[in-house]
Amino acid sequence: WSWSISPTNNDNAISGPRVSGHTCVASPIDKNELFLFGGVAEPTLDVTGGAGASVTSSSSNNSAKIFSSPSKPKPQSLKEAHAESARLAVLTSASATKASQQQWGQTEQPPQITATNNLWIYKRDKPDNSPDWQLIPPKLQGVSRPSPRIHAASATLGHMMFLFGGYDPKNGKSFSDIWTLSLKTNKWTLCQAWLPYEVSKHVACAISDTKIVLYTDRGDVLVYDDDLPTPLITTMDVDGEGPVGLSLCASCGIPRTTTTTDDDDDDDDRSSSSAFGRVDDRYSRNGGGEKHQDQDMLIFGGSTGENEGFSSESFRLDTKSWSWSKLVPKSQKRPPPLQAPSVASLGKNQCIMFGGAALNKRDRSFSPSDETWLLTVDGNEANWEQIAVQGGGEGAASPVGRLSASLTATTPEELILHGGYNPTSSKQSHDTQTWMLTKHPIDHAKIAREKRAREQLIKDEQLTESEAAASRVADMIAQAGSGIAFEGTSLGVGGLDHVLEEVKTRIWTPLAAPPKLLKDLGIQPTRGLLFYGGPGCGKTLLASTLGNMLSPFRPITVVAGPEILDKFVGSSEQNLRAIFDSPPDIYEEYKRNETDGGVALGRAAVHVVVMDEFDALARSRGGGGAGSQGDAGVARDSVVNQLLSKMDGVQPLVVPTLVIGLTNKRDLIDPGRFLALLRPGRFEVQIEITPPKTIAQRRSIVMVHTKQMFDAGRLQVKDPPPGSAAADQLENAKHLDILTYDELADQLAIYCDGFSGAAIAGITRAAASRALARSVGRLSGDDLVSEDDDASSYSIMDCLVTQDDFYQAINAIRGRSKTSDSVDDVEGENDRQESSRGGFRSQLRQRIRSWTKKTSSP
Numbered sequence: 133w134s135w136s137i138s139p140t141n142n143d144n145a146i147s148g149p150r151v152s153g154h155t156c157v158a159s160p161i162d163k164n165e166l167f168l169f170g171g172v173a174e175p176t177l178d179v180t181g182g183a184g185a186s187v188t189s190s191s192s193n194n195s196a197k198i199f200s201s202p203s204k205p206k207p208q209s210l211k212e213a214h215a216e217s218a219r220l221a222v223l224t225s226a227s228a229t230k231a232s233q234q235q236w237g238q239t240e241q242p243p244q245i246t247a248t249n250n251l252w253i254y255k256r257d258k259p260d261n262s263p264d265w266q267l268i269p270p271k272l273q274g275v276s277r278p279s280p281r282i283h284a285a286s287a288t289l290g291h292m293m294f295l296f297g298g299y300d301p302k303n304g305k306s307f308s309d310i311w312t313l314s315l316k317t318n319k320w321t322l323c324q325a326w327l328p329y330e331v332s333k334h335v336a337c338a339i340s341d342t343k344i345v346l347y348t349d350r351g352d353v354l355v356y357d358d359d360l361p362t363p364l365i366t367t368m369d370v371d372g373e374g375p376v377g378l379s380l381c382a383s384c385g386i387p388r389t390t391t392t393t394d395d396d397d398d399d400d401d402r403s404s405s406s407a408f409g410r411v412d413d414r415y416s417r418n419g420g421g422e423k424h425q426d427q428d429m430l431i432f433g434g435s436t437g438e439n440e441g442f443s444s445e446s447f448r449l450d451t452k453s454w455s456w457s458k459l460v461p462k463s464q465k466r467p468p469p470l471q472a473p474s475v476a477s478l479g480k481n482q483c484i485m486f487g488g489a490a491l492n493k494r495d496r497s498f499s500p501s502d503e504t505w506l507l508t509v510d511g512n513e514a515n516w517e518q519i520a521v522q523g524g525g526e527g528a529a530s531p532v533g534r535l536s537a538s539l540t541a542t543t544p545e546e547l548i549l550h551g552g553y554n555p556t557s558s559k560q561s562h563d564t565q566t567w568m569l570t571k572h573p574i575d576h577a578k579i580a581r582e583k584r585a586r587e588q589l590i591k592d593e594q595l596t597e598s599e600a601a602a603s604r605v606a607d608m609i610a611q612a613g614s615g616i617a618f619e620g621t622s623l624g625v626g627g628l629d630h631v632l633e634e635v636k637t638r639i640w641t642p643l644a645a646p647p648k649l650l651k652d653l654g655i656q657p658t659r660g661l662l663f664y665g666g667p668g669c670g671k672t673l674l675a676s677t678l679g680n681m682l683s684p685f686r687p688i689t690v691v692a693g694p695e696i697l698d699k700f701v702g703s704s705e706q707n708l709r710a711i712f713d714s715p716p717d718i719y720e721e722y723k724r725n726e727t728d729g730g731v732a733l734g735r736a737a738v739h740v741v742v743m744d745e746f747d748a749l750a751r752s753r754g755g756g757g758a759g760s761q762g763d764a765g766v767a768r769d770s771v772v773n774q775l776l777s778k779m780d781g782v783q784p785l786v787v788p789t790l791v792i793g794l795t796n797k798r799d800l801i802d803p804g805r806f807l808a809l810l811r812p813g814r815f816e817v818q819i820e821i822t823p824p825k826t827i828a829q830r831r832s833i834v835m836v837h838t839k840q841m842f843d844a845g846r847l848q849v850k851d852p853p854p855g856s857a858a859a860d861q862l863e864n865a866k867h868l869d870i871l872t873y874d875e876l877a878d879q880l881a882i883y884c885d886g887f888s889g890a891a892i893a894g895i896t897r898a899a900a901s902r903a904l905a906r907s908v909g910r911l912s913g914d915d916l917v918s919e920d921d922d923a924s925s926y927s928i929m930d931c932l933v934t935q936d937d938f939y940q941a942i943n944a945i946r947g948r949s950k951t952s953d954s955v956d957d958v959e960g961e962n963d964r965q966e967s968s969r970g971g972f973r974s975q976l977r978q979r980i981r982s983w984t985k986k987t988s989s990p
């Protein structure tokens with residue numbers, strides 16, 4: 133895990149709003165969009181002390197003082213503790229003002245806390261990945277919107293964000309209203325339900341498709357239910373010892389571990405101790421279309437309201453049995469007691485916590501933490517691990533300590549941190565930068581070192597404009613191929629790691645090296661790369677993904693060999709010349725930012741030409757079939773000669789060019805020509821692309837093609853992402869023998885023995901088509917719908933690709949050539965098989981058994 137300022141490559145990063153104590157959610161519609169609402173607008177003061185305590189900023193010493201209310205006798209019971217905590221919470225704003233007056237003296241005016249009701253949207257879909265914070269104008273937010281507030285709580289259900297309560301420091305008022313914001317239209321609506329009392333510094337998290345659970349600093353667990361005709365808030369009776377009235381704690385959801393059965397629906401029994409909303413007795417499951425809850429709530433840190441009562445415990449609220457349990461730390465290593473840290477769930481059983489304020493008991497000061505912790509929950513055990521230490525590596529930037537910031541997960545491998553309050557800094561106490569925590573290791577030290585070396589080189593050598601441009605092009609290619617860029621998962625290519633390794637060493641490295649260094653060494657980047665091998669093994673896929681990586685400044689040119697050949701004398705050569713002499717222009721955005729309109733950069737930027745069916749050009753005279761003789765043969769001769777002379781560097785090229793030739797008929801290439809093609813400077817690098825031979829190779833292709841459906845929760849597996857369609861339907865499919873995603877990938881890799889990459893991709897498509905057909909209902913009632921399912925219950929949005937869909941698709945393709953890549957019609961094949969077969973399922977099982985035997989024998 134490492135921290136970086138978002139975006140990493142742009143020095144002119146536009147910073148976001150200066151804010152803390154706000155709420156922020158990721159749009160479920162587009163992971164590149166975040167919505168940020170409210171918070172403290174001014175940088176100088178925040179009320180963070182929680183119940184009975186307040187904090188002011190201090191420029192004189194390097195830590196902020198905490199002013200506590202006089203110690204009270206320890207509450208005797210849980211109930212008393214809750215009541216005490218609630219009472220103190222009300223005093224918070226008063227003590228904050230008083231304390232800050234003491235701190236700032238009578239003459240000096242303490243800085244005012246101003247809450248805002250600004251709604252911001254953060255979009256990252258711009259081509260250069262630069263962030264774009266936009267304030268949504270109030271008039272576009274609907275007829276009415278929430279008033280300014282801090283410390284509200286928010287959570288999303290579907291495409292709606294729900295906002296609960298909050299506090300307005302201007303008039304010392306907390307709120308009990310609930311608002312919904314449509315993340316599609318950006319319009320607010322006041323909810324019909326209300327919180328039972330005014331509340332702020334509470335937390336909220338969605339626990340199912342229709343329910344949000346809230347934990348207040350009075351120690352109450354409230355449930356918002358959106359699935360009823362009139363939405364309703366209910367106070368739950370909860371068993372076990374939970375956190376005692378925590379203020380400014382942090383929370384996130386985590387998949388529930390306890391099992392639910394259809395008839396084990398005991399929530400009604402413990403129903404509500406009180407219900408708030410228009411219709412008091414509506415908290416009933418009857419006819420509510422209730423889906424099974426699938427998230428528990430985790431609570432971290434916070435203040436109990438007693439003197440110095442910061443909590444270091446974490447608790448889990450089981451939202452099925454409605455009981456609290458304290459997480460037991462696996463080791464001594466865990467975060468200290470913290471107030472207002474930021475936390476986000478990564479799905480599955482992990483979450484990440486950043487920042488918060490740690491209390492220094494001796495002088496009762498506290499300082500903001502800049503630590504990042506990864507928590508893995510195993511039942512009630514908590515395994516804490518400190519991550520991204522020093523930002524994730526030497527030379528990495530990392531966010532300064534802060535509290536009341538927002539940490540939002542956009543994917544399980546990327547989180548966004550924004551805002552927050554750093555009380556030890558008197559001026560820039562809010563950070564306006566948007567920070568990104570990503571799982572991929574970035575070697576910041578190395579990047580920084582290389583950048584410095586390049587800058588020095590340009591300075592020392594007093595490079596000309598064109599040399600500097602060439603250096604920048606190399607720089608950009610170096611960046612494009614660094615980190616995990618050459619990993620199969622990043623390129624969407626499976627099982628070809630050895631090929632990627634070779635391309636990286638022989639093609640990318642010289643292109644990415646400083647041109648001056650190449651000159652010193654007397655070498656030039658390779659001009660030609662030939663991929664050969666059977667059909668459907670990923671040659672085209674590789675060429676286009678690598679081409680785009682190696683040509684960041686201009687589009688690549690893709691041309692098929694036969695397209696170049698022309699029956700008119702001279703036209704073929706002309707076609708070829710056009711490819712080399714008229715490369716596509718560099719992208720507009722690069723031209724725009726250049727003082728010379730991009731002329732120097734245009735001359736230096738690499739042009740990648742992908743020549744498919746390369747054998748058509750270099751075929752031996754006898755091996756080409758019809759049309760290979762006569763005029764076409766002559767045309768080929770002169771085209772090849774021209775190509776060779778373009779590539780061997782005798783004639784200077786308009787721009788540096790890399791030709792990637794592709795052929796699945798290398799044996800048709802004239803041996804004499806082949807030798808000529810091999811000569812240095814021409815197609816120096818020739819790599820055979822074979823079908824995946826090992827289980828590991830096929831597994832990685834399977835992963836490439838199923839990752840999207842797994843991440844989106846459309847794949848029937850035992851471990852689907854929480855809250856997804858697959859998770860919802862898991863309960864119904866319990867009796868089926870379902871594998872985890874990893875197990876399924878292994879299984880498919882075994883069954884796909886002998887398949888090409890294209891065939892494996894085809895199987896995924898075919899399996900998805902089967903699932904789609906089933907959901908659309910076109911085939912409802914016929915035997916494509918599994919016997920185990922109730923066909924009438926399908927809706928398009930329940931669409932789930934089952935493991936059986938894969939097995940049937942494999943079976944269909946097994947009947948054909950193993951390396952066939954024309955599997956688009958596998959669905960049709962399925963239909964034919966389905967209608968003509970009898971006892972198909974048992975046949976399939978037998979086949980699978982025999983494959984397993986075959987493949988597992990030593």
Ligand SMILES: Nc1ncnc2c1ncn2[C@@H]1O[C@H](COP(=O)(O)OP(=O)(O)OP(=O)(O)O)[C@@H](O)[C@H]1O
Binds near residue numbers: 627667673796888
């Ligand atoms: N190694 C692989 N990893 C992931 N997907 C693959 C792989 N090989 C093939 N595919 C899938 O098969 C499709 C077709 O492959 P591609 O066109 O690259 O094969 P090819 O080797 O160029 O075939 P041909 O020689 O017939 O042109 C790809 O778009 C991709 O979806």
